[in-house]
Structure formats: structure tokens, C-alpha cells
Amino acid sequence: MGRLPEGFLWGGATAANQCEGAYLEGGRGLANVDLIPAGTDRQKVMDGIKVMLECEPGYVYPSHEAIDFYHHYKEDIALFAEMGFKCYRFSIAWSRIYPNGFDEEPNEDGLQFYEAVIDECRKYGMEPLVTIVHFDVPQACIKRFGAWKSREMIDCYLKYCRTIFNRYKRKVRYWLTFNEINMILKHPFLAAGILFESGEDQEEIKYRASHYELVASALATKLAHEIDPENHVGCMLAAGQYYPYSCAPGDVLTAMKKDDENYFFIDVQARGAYPNYAMKMLERKGYNIGITEEDKKILAENTVDFISFSYYSSRVASAEPEKYSVTSGNAFESICNPWLETSEWGWQIDPVGLRITLNALYERYQKPLFIVENGLGAVDTPDDNGNVDDTYRISYLREHIKAMELAVNEDGVELWGYTTWGCIDLVSAGTGEMRKRYGFIYVDKTDDGSGTLKRSRKSSFNWYKQVIASNGEVL
Numbered sequence: 001m002g003r004l005p006e007g008f009l010w011g012g013a014t015a016a017n018q019c020e021g022a023y024l025e026g027g028r029g030l031a032n033v034d035l036i037p038a039g040t041d042r043q044k045v046m047d048g049i050k051v052m053l054e055c056e057p058g059y060v061y062p063s064h065e066a067i068d069f070y071h072h073y074k075e076d077i078a079l080f081a082e083m084g085f086k087c088y089r090f091s092i093a094w095s096r097i098y099p100n101g102f103d104e105e106p107n108e109d110g111l112q113f114y115e116a117v118i119d120e121c122r123k124y125g126m127e128p129l130v131t132i133v134h135f136d137v138p139q140a141c142i143k144r145f146g147a148w149k150s151r152e153m154i155d156c157y158l159k160y161c162r163t164i165f166n167r168y169k170r171k172v173r174y175w176l177t178f179n180e181i182n183m184i185l186k187h188p189f190l191a192a193g194i195l196f197e198s199g200e201d202q203e204e205i206k207y208r209a210s211h212y213e214l215v216a217s218a219l220a221t222k223l224a225h226e227i228d229p230e231n232h233v234g235c236m237l238a239a240g241q242y243y244p245y246s247c248a249p250g251d252v253l254t255a256m257k258k259d260d261e262n263y264f265f266i267d268v269q270a271r272g273a274y275p276n277y278a279m280k281m282l283e284r285k286g287y288n289i290g291i292t293e294e295d296k297k298i299l300a301e302n303t304v305d306f307i308s309f310s311y312y313s314s315r316v317a318s319a320e321p322e323k324y325s326v327t328s329g330n331a332f333e334s335i336c337n338p339w340l341e342t343s344e345w346g347w348q349i350d351p352v353g354l355r356i357t358l359n360a361l362y363e364r365y366q367k368p369l370f371i372v373e374n375g376l377g378a379v380d381t382p383d384d385n386g387n388v389d390d391t392y393r394i395s396y397l398r399e400h401i402k403a404m405e406l407a408v409n410e411d412g413v414e415l416w417g418y419t420t421w422g423c424i425d426l427v428s429a430g431t432g433e434m435r436k437r438y439g440f441i442y443v444d445k446t447d448d449g450s451g452t453l454k455r456s457r458k459s460s461f462n463w464y465k466q467v468i469a470s471n472g473e474v475l
């Protein structure tokens with residue numbers, strides 16, 4: 001395969017709540033992500049249907065220990081460095097910095113923890129790519145303001161941003177404002193701490209909360225640039241192009257409309273204004289989401305520098321969806337694509353779809369792109385010697401990297417980097433399971449909480465190392 005441009009940022013990605021554990025250590029406050037249990041009620045809590053604002057007896061909360069990255073970060077980052085990572089994407093837990101979200105002063109212990117993580121990356125020449133919010137909202141903000149239902153969250157968020165932008169100035173140059181910002185439409189409690197009262201129009205609330213996040217994202221972009229003009233700020237979309245089920249015009253139109261529902265967020269963040277189709281939708285539904293003239297100015301003047309996204313699969317839509325069976329990959333319902341294979345968790349596998357998505361995003365926005373999540377969640381079974389031979393993961397990644405290289409070298413897409421999801425095994429966001437693994441590094445921990453937390457290299461570890469060393473040529 002062709003090589004990628006010099007300086008291409010190869011690496012891996014994690015999120016605080018899925019790997020750190022130590023949920024109450026170092027002065028950390030509780031957050032929505034600590035209140036989402038594993039098991040059958042997980043979905044209802046993530047969707048804001050079952051209210052769980054305190055940890056309840058009888059439930060297991062996977063974020064509380066996760067893989068204990070909090071106490072293992074040096075060992076873990078050393079392993080990333082051994083693979084040759086040029087970049088490590090991680091998130092800061094908001095409630096480690098501001099335990100309640102609205103505290104007067106930040107929590108020094110939390111600031112020091114991330115400083116140590118960042119310094120460790122820098123020691124190995126690894127660029128930190130920091131997600132400011134990866135789904136987390138301090139519990140106290142949910143109780144006091146109803147989380148992102150309220151405009152007051154913008155000030156809390158900006159205070160947090162100001163603190164971390166100043167503290168990590170010149171050490172961190174790449175920032176993402178909100179992980180998978182469109183996830184708020186699918187799992188509002190997981191993604192934004194939102195709960196619903198009876199009689200509320202849930203969709204209207206989701207769009208209002210989205211609006212506050214979009215304004216907060218634009219103001220954070222402004223602030224990051226003021227504090228250090230060398231900061232690069234990106235948005236982050238759960239992406240995956242919709243295909244029409246057939247060439248029937250109704251299917252094509254439906255697929256286009258389904259894409260708009262997701263691109264809406266990035267249209268605002270990258271172009272600086274609500275697109276007409278969104279304004280029409282809000283008008284048609286009679287939603288008042290509180291957009292002010294001042295908001296419009298903020299959005300227009302502070303667009304993002306680059307567009308990042310997660311990609312796990314393409315999606316399929318039809319004007320008559322009831323005729324077909326559905327599958328759901330990364331929360332986005334889709335008609336089953338008969339041309340594709342499916343993972344053990346029902347996510348369809350489509351490397352060509354990555355090339356299509358890269359082209360679609362680049363054509364639409366003409367801004368640099370960054371793939372910040374991609375990977376295969378699978379059951380890994382260590383052999384008698386404890387080795388995991390994850391050839392299935394290698395083939396998944398190989399095909400996706402090939403498609404990415406074609407998008408860059410044949411189609412001319414400007415792409416800054418590629419960080420695979422869950423470069424070390426961690427808790428699944430969707431299911432709360434440990435057995436859904438994505439890593440190059442195996443972590444000895446099971447769903448019942450047992451295990452030594454010992455880390456070991458899978459076959460994909462050495463494979464990815466050679467991919468990075470050859471800058472994508474040897475796959």
C-alpha cells in the first residue's frame with residue numbers, strides 16, 4: 001500500500017470513564033457516567049427513561065474500577081510508545097477538574113493527574129489529543145441545572161475549558177470539544193446527562209440541549225485560539241454514511257435526510273450557521289430552542305479547525321423500513337446491508353464505507369479530517385500460554401487502513417491522523433461489558449469484576465507496530 005504523508009498521527013484512543021476507574025479518588029466528583037450500570041437496565045438509564053441519580057444497591061457500575069488506568073497510566077503509555085504511537089487520544093474527566101462542575105476553584109489533584117499523563121506522552125514524543133467531554137457531566141450539574149437542558153451549563157463548561165487550556169498550554173495542541181456530539185439524540189443521559197419530565201417534548205429538549213452544546217463548543221474554540229493561537233480545535237461526529245437501500249428515489253431521499261440529521265451538528269460547527277433544512281425542521285415542529293442573535297454571531301465567528309469522527313460502519317435507509325430487518329451499530333439503527341458481514345455484536349463491517357464517509361465529509365466541509373475511533377469489538381480468548389491471536393482484528397483494521405489510504409492517496413482527502421478505538425481493552429460504552437474488547441493490549445478483567453488487571457500484548461500489537469513504523473506501507 002501507499003505510505004501516508006510524513007507526520008501522519010497514528011495512535012489509539014480511550015475515554016476517561018471507560019478506562020480510568022478510581023472514580024472517587026483524588027477529589028473526583030460523581031458524574032452521569034458513574035451512574036450507568038451494566039446489565040439489563042443500562043439502556044433505559046442511558047436513554048434517560050430510568051432515573052438513576054445515585055448509585056443503587058444491587059447494581060454493578062463498570063466505570064468505578066474500569067481497567068484502573070488511573071494507577072497504570074505509566075505502564076499503559078509505555079506500551080503505546082512501544083507500538084510507536086505518534087498520538088494518544090484520551091479524555092479528561094470533567095469531575096476530576098471541577099468535582100461539581102460549578103466549583104469556585106479547580107481540583108489541583110485532578111489537574112496534576114492529567115499533567116502527569118500528558119508529560120508521559122510527551123516523554124515518548126506522542127502528541128496528546130484531548131477530548132474535553134467524552135459523555136461526562138458532573139452529577140451536581142444534573143441535579144442543579146438539569147445538565148445541558150440549561151444554558152447555565154455553557155459557563156460551567158467554559159470555566160473548565162479555560163482551566164485546562166491554560167494549565168496544559170503548549171503541551172496539548174489538539175482538542176475535541178464534545179465526543180460524538182450527535183449521540184445526544186440517541187442516548188441523552190449518557191451523552192449529556194439529560195432526564196425527562198413527564199409531558200416534556202423530548203425531541204425539542206434534545207435539540208435545545210444540542211444548541212447549548214454547539215454554542216459552548218464555538219466559545220471553547222474561540223477561547224482555545226485566544227489562549228494559544230497554535231491550538232487546533234475539532235468537532236467529533238459518530239459518522240457512517242447512509243446508503244439508500246435501493247435506487248428507488250424514495251430510498252435515496254430518505255438516506256439523504258438521515259445523513260442530514262447527523263451532519264446537522266457538524267454543519268453548525270464547521271460552517272458556522274444552522275442549515276436551512278434544520279431551520280425548516282424546527283419551524284415545522286414548532287420547536288423553540290432559544291437561538292439568540294448573539295448565539296448566531298458566536299457560531300458564525302468560531303468554526304472548528306478540523307473535523308474528527310468515529311467510524312464503525314456505514315448505515316442503510318429506505319422509505320419503507322418496515323420491509324427489512326434492522327441492525328444497530330454504535331447506537332444508530334440501520335437496515336441490514338446484505339452485502340456486509342457482521343460482528344459478534346451485530347455491527348456491520350464495511351471498510352469501503354470508511355472511504356465513502358471520508359470523501360463525503362471532505363467534500364462537504366473542505367477541512368482537514370481526523371479518524372479518532374475505528375475498530376472491532378470482539379471476544380478474545382487467551383490460549384494456554386495467555387496469548388491472544390486476534391487475526392480477526394488485524395484483518396478488520398487492515399481493510400479499514402487500506403480504504404483510508406485510498407481516500408488520501410487516490411481521492412486527495414486531507415487526513416491528519418488515525419487513532420483506533422480502545423487501543424487497550426476497556427469497558428464498552430454501549431453495553432458496559434469488558435468482554436467486548438478492542439485492544440492491541442489484553443487486560444485481565446472479566447464482566448464479573450474478577451481478574452488481575454495484568455496487561456499483555458495480543459498479536460495485533462506487533463502488527464500495528466509495523467504498520468506505524470512503515471507509515472502504512474506494510475499491512
Ligand code: BGP
Nearest residue numbers: 015180330377427428429430431
Ligand atoms: C463510541 C464511543 C466510545 C466507544 C465506542 C465503541 O460511541 O465514543 O466511547 O465505546 O463507540 O462502542 P462500544 O463501547 O459500545 O462498543
